[in-house]
Amino acid sequence: MFWSDLGPDVGYEAIGIVDSSLPTVGVFAKATAKDTPKAAAEESGTGIRSESETEAVASGASESTKTPSSPQVPQQGDDYGKGVIFYLRDNVVVGIILWNVFNRMPIARKIIKDGEEHTDLNEVAKLFNIHED
Numbered sequence: 001m002f003w004s005d006l007g008p009d010v011g012y013e014a015i016g017i018v019d020s021s022l023p024t025v026g027v028f029a030k031a032t033a034k035d036t037p038k039a040a041a042e043e044s045g046t047g048i049r050s051e052s053e054t055e056a057v058a059s060g061a062s063e064s065t066k067t068p069s070s071p072q073v074p075q076q077g078d079d080y081g082k083g084v085i086f087y088l089r090d091n092v093v094v095g096i097i098l099w100n101v102f103n104r105m106p107i108a109r110k111i112i113k114d115g116e117e118h119t120d121l122n123e124v125a126k127l128f129n130i131h132e133d
Contacts, residue, residue, distance in 0.1 A: 001105065010081075011037035013105055016095030016112045022087045027125035031081030031100055040102035084125045091117045093124070104128050 005011040033039065087095030092115055096108040107127050118124050 001109075005037035008038040009036045010100060011040070011102070012097055012099050013102070013108075014095070014097045015105060015108050016087065016093075017089070018087050018095040018097055022089060022094070024085055024087055025121045026083055026085045027122055027130065028080040028083030028099075029130040035082045035100045035102075037100075037102070082130055084128050084130060086118075086121050086124070091119065093118060093121075098128065101128055101130055 001013070001015040003011065003013040034043070082100035084101060085097040085099065086093050087097075093111050096112065098104055098108065111124060111127070
């Protein structure tokens with residue numbers, strides 16, 4: 001697992017095999033002001049974002065039953081600045097990058113650890129609640 005904040009507005013967390021030679025699928029959503037490293041640090045009350053990650057976040061995966069509106073074509077000026085990128089080997093997720101999605105690493109660990117074959121990664125992305133405002 002590794003992460004980086006690329007300034008106050010862009011950050012990522014990655015886990016597993018994130019090899020550019022693997023097939024990838026990205027699911028992105030509109031970003032808001034709270035989808036930044038700075039906001040994540042302020043919300044946690046710590047200056048060090050790596051210490052704000054807790055295993056309790058994994059229990060949030062059960063909230064994935066909420067269905068976002070159907071996918072729409074991005075319009076000029078839309079900011080699809082947060083998302084999940086899945087790295088696949090034989091339709092099994094072996095790596096994940098969370099782009100401006102913070103404190104969801106326990107969910108990513110579980111997906112990789114389970115080693116299940118996935119046919120619809122849009123459904124898997126719902127576990128990260130990226131479509132919520």
